[in-house]
């Protein structure tokens with residue numbers, strides 16, 4: 001609990017990283033396009049900015065906001081969630097070993113298999129929703145445990161406190177991909193995780209118009225310093241305008257996520273009673289295997305859900321083809337509701353059931369969303 005601040009997240013989202021501009025008193029922060037910053041006569045940079053790959057006022061404001069939202073010591077933002085993940089993996093050394101949950105975001109799995117394995121980073125893929133599998137996979141070379149909860153697209157729940165305890169005992173660092181839950185619903189640092197990762201493309205941005213990623217560190221340590229070094233040296237940084245959009249999105253994060261979560265619960269309950277539906281994967285349903293854990297660990301169950309259809313893949317594709325209000329599209333976390341046949345998006349090596357549709361619930365009225373799904377499933 002050491003990282004929890006007494007100020008509420010609604011207030012942090014509006015105020016962290018935002019002050020009227022020192023030069024003009026403008027409330028909306030100016031976008032600093034300059035790639036370079038003037039040096040003082042003594043050669044110094046008293047304001048801390050020298051060249052925009054190393055640092056930029058808009059990026060600094062966003063990092064301040066994200067660190068405050070998660071309750072971490074510092075945040076480092078990147079040009080995409082995948083670039084953020086890549087940078088953490090590159091901060092390790094060849095010969096190191098990573099334990100990764102097997103239903104992590106498919107792009108992270110691809111990085112481990114196709115980019116980092118040839119670079120001699122070893123990986124064990126486990127079901128992290130079973131902490132015993134994580135414990136059993138630890139080797140003397142293990143440096144990092146990577147979990148994602150709720151997971152994509154099966155919405156499995158991983159016990160963050162249990163994973164953190166295993167990691168502490170083994171002197172291994174931990175990362176939680178908190179993209180689905182957002183800090184509004186889940187604070188991984190409160191359970192002892194070391195790093196939080198976000199695809200800010202999703203809920204943080206919230207409007208499907210900006211790509212970004214972030215790594216937030218609970219405390220500064222050797223790995224966070226290496227990530228900071230690689231951010232500037234590798235250069236996978238977001239533009240000043242991207243940072244401005246993300247800071248703007250963050251201000252309404254709690255409002256959006258709460259509205260989306262309420263809609264998702266209504267939709268999940270409705271689908272669970274629908275005769276065309278085989279199974280609804282949503283941690284807010286009592287029938288979900290991770291429900292009790294999610295109740296303890298989260299402040300709400302999120303706005304992502306998946307469901308499988310009785311009629312198999314053909315029925316899933318048919319329903320996805322018939323939606324009118326939902327948009328058939330990948331990605332998630334925006335104000336508009338999306339539906340996706342996940343297996344065909346993930347490609348031939350997917351483990352996702354072929355009769356599964358994944359839904360990102362937006363801020364429209366729940367009744368309208370339910371009516372759309374009903375007519376598509378009829």
Ligand SMILES: *Cc1c(COP(=O)(O)O)cnc(C)c1O
Nearest residue numbers: 080081082083105179199201212
């Ligand atoms: C989208 C996503 C990512 C990858 O982020 P990009 O911004 O698309 O690179 C990683 N993890 C999760 C859970 C995601 O949804």
